[in-house]
Amino acid sequence: MIQLKAVYKTFNAMSRPVINDFHLTIRPQEFCVMIGANGSGKSTLFKLINQEIKPDSGEVNVLGDVYSVKQQVKEGAIGDMTVFENLALALMKYPKPLQYQRLRLTIIHLLENLDTDLVQYLDYPLRTLSGGQQQVIATLMGLYSNNPIVLLDEHTAALDPRMQRYLMQLTNKVIKRLNLTALMITHQVEDALQYGDRLLMIKEGRVALDIRGLQKKALTQKDVVGLYQLHTKTGRGEYEL
């Protein structure tokens, strides 16, 4: 579970708070998708949850270990190691004797179950794979890293539309299969509507829109864009559907 209560965060160079009286509770096994313009405070929020930075005031309570999947592959995987070695590192939290060879079977089984074609590249150094394939591996490593909470920070942003779609489907499948608590940042409104149990819109360091369930399903891309522009223009604070 993730809980933020009246959180404020200001960076020295900026006068207004990046995170401004922020309240949010994410329940266990909930998949939240977060949208918002650049500079709205999404990444700062991730850093607060991941305890990379501390809030100026307020409470950030996170129950469980957090793993952050970034946009850059080099942040989440080792290019000089093989695909198998990378996945093995992610899958084993603690080394145990004779675990290594058993892991190979587990990884083959896992990749086949996810309908990926990555089994054939298992012994290739990661850096020899395409950017999209590398990102798939890095994302799988994050999702299977034995951490109950996963933060996905625009992990599909650098990919072409076909690969973006594929990786989003895969991400959704694994999150549901492993019952993870996930929080994802995206700029793709289509993805925000299609995936996740809950949609959060962040504006000027606050939650501007928070919907889930049927309300979320009823929303269209046009609605989201319209809502966002309305908020940008008027800045009325939290919007209620």
Next chain:
Amino acid sequence: MSYELIYYGLLQGMILGFVAFGMMVPFRLLAYSDLSAEGAYPLGGAVYTTMVLHGHSADMALVLSMVCGACLSMCSGCIAMRLNVHSLLAGILVSTMVYSLDLRLLGKPNVALFTFTVLENPLLKLFGGMIGLIMIIRYFLLTDYGLRFRAVGLHPRFSQAHGIKVSQQTYLGLGFAGMLYGFAGSLMVIMQQYMDVGMGMGIAIHGLAAMMIGEAMIGRETLTKQLMSPIIGAVIYQQVIGLVMAGGFEPSDLKLVTGCVVLVVLFCSNKRGLSC
């Protein structure tokens, strides 16, 4: 070049190979710059000499010299990681400090061990030991423990995110490297039946040069190549020095010659695009 020159060059190359192999562990596998060889190598020799002179068995003296070498390198790591001192400075610091300790142990700057028995068939034994060492380390690095160890050098932040204790793995690597430095120091004393407190001067440079020569010769693309390169480099390095000395240089020119060899290797490595 006479047969003796080649033979003793090979012997010294093998001993230097242990130092270079030890240096390869922190430098290449852990991405940690370590110069504690400069102190651990003579410490190994001093401990071995002291033990043998006090009537202890050579095997026990060898084991203790390895333990002392490991402790010294781990001390350097502790200073670097706990006190936030640069690892190179920490290495130089402990090496300087241990010089006094060596003098205390020996009681004088140099001790002769001419009355003690020498190692029989040293080249064969050293070669066997070297092959065994490569095989054991290669096996270790391909286990799940070794995988985590390699991950620390390749990507420390990633390793931390996956629950690997970077400092723990660094201590392990430094301890192993220090053990090899101490072992090499004792071997050198056994070979030359003589211990000099200044024997470690420049050994880190020789070890690094050997490592780089090996990498320039066979590369380091695979794990096997990475493990073999310091040993091959050390043997070549000693032979080149032997060749130069046979060419008419004085023993006093040795430091200048070895420095020039290192510079040539650095130049060639840069030309080939290998980072040093």
